[in-house]
Each structure stands twice: as structure tokens, then as C-alpha cells.
Amino acid sequence: MTIETLKIKEELRDLIDTYAYLGDEKKIAEQMGLFTPDVIYKAYMGDFLAADVSGTESLEKEFNGHASLVKTYFTMNGQHNVKIDGETATGVSFSQLKMIREVEGKDILTDYSVKYDDKYVRQNGKWFIKERTGYFLIIEARPIA
Template sequence: MHIQELADRIALKELVDKVSILADRKDVHAQVQLFTENGISETFAGDTAILKLKGRKAMEEAFADLLKDYETVYHFNGQQQLTIDGDEATGICYCLVTLIGIENDKRIKTDIGAVYHDRFIRENNSWLIAQRIGYFNWQDKSELPLPHSGKC
């Protein structure tokens, strides 16, 4: 493995992690800047398409709307496999997504087992996501206690 390939692998891992960190912070404006201008984001739950977006503006609006109802958003990225070919690359990343919010007056934690299939392009010496297809393979919901008000 050459030094350039090692540098690219590190940069791509950092890109995928940064996308997750910005989602956790709900900084969707900064998050979508990590996609190409006409990038594509698709999400499937099983065989059902639940989201198909093209372009930063569409992604920013949809991501902000999706995250607004959650008090906590947490991504934990795991295994990643990359194939790099010059200024293009593809990758698969496993991710555990945790969302905590209020549903029907109950505090609900939703854990999602996701696998992201990414296509990357290097533009102006920086890697960006050109296409991300997320597969939500499983989901588990559980009720959490409501936060304590601190009053006696």
C-alpha cells in the first residue's frame, strides 16, 4: 500500500465520521457540505425506499426536518471497507444509530442497525460523498424514563 492510498483511507474514514458527528450535533448545514453539490442520499428500511434526495438543499431540508423531533442523535461507526481508484472511491460502513425523542407522550429510544454504501469523489483535493445509500437493516424501540424535573 502506497502512502497516498493510506492518506486517502484516513481522509475517507474521517469524512464518514464527520458526517455522523455533524448529524449528532444537528448541524445539517455543515453536514451537507460534505456531499457533492448534486449528491444523492437514499435510505431504505428493508426493501422499502423511505428517502431519496438529490442536492445539498434538498438534503439539508429533509435532514433538519428528520432530526428536529429528537433530543439525542448518536451515530457509532464501525467496520469500513474501501476501494480507491484515483479520484473516485466506494465504501461500506456499518453504523449503529440511536435516536431519543418523545412519541405519544413517552420518551422513546430507537436503535437502528444501518449499513451505508458510499460513492466518493475527490474535488479540489478534498473527498466528498457523491452518493450515499443507507440500508436500515433492523430497528429496536424501547421506552426510557422521562427526565426528572428536579422538584420534590
């Protein structure tokens, strides 16, 4: 593995970690800067396609709508495997995502185990997410004290 490959892998890992951090902080407008303008974003809840959005303008509306319903986000990223092909790359990453929402006066914690399939592109020396598909594989919700 070359130093250049290691550098690219680090840049791509930083990209997905920044995505998680900005999402947790509800900095949605800043998060949009991580995507290409023509991004394709999909989310599956089990076999159900829950989101299918194209373009950062639509994605920002989608994310803001969702964030307005959530009191707190907390994300931990795990494995991140990438394949680099010049100015493009593909990646698979895994995350544990927790959300607290208020339902009928009670705080409900929803715990998601998520696998992301990504396509990345480097433009002007910077990596962006071109496509992101999230597979929400395990979903558990429970009230918290």
C-alpha cells in the first residue's frame, strides 16, 4: 500500500466522520458541503425504501425535516473499507446511530445499526460523497428515563 493510498483512505474516513459529526450537531447546511450537488441519497428501513432524494437542495430539506423531530443524535462510526480508482472510490461503512425523540411527553431512544454503501468523487483535490445508500438493518426503540 502506498503513502498516497493511505492518504486517500484517511481523507475518505475523515469525510464520513465529518458527515456524522455535522449530522449529530444538526449542522445540515454545512453537511451539504460534503456532497456533490447532484448527490443521490437513499435510505432503507429493512426492505422499505424510506428516502430517495437527488440533489443537495432536496437533501437539505429532507435532513432538516428529520432533524426538526429529533432532540439528540449520537453517531459512532465503525469499519470503513474503500476501493480507490483514480478520482473515484467506493466505500462500505458501518455506524451505530442513536436518536432521541419526544413521543407523547416521553423521550424515546431509537438505536439504529446502519450499513452505508458510498460512491465518492474527488473534485479540485477534495473528496465528496456522490451517492450514499443507508441500510438501517437493526432498529430498536425504547423509552428512556
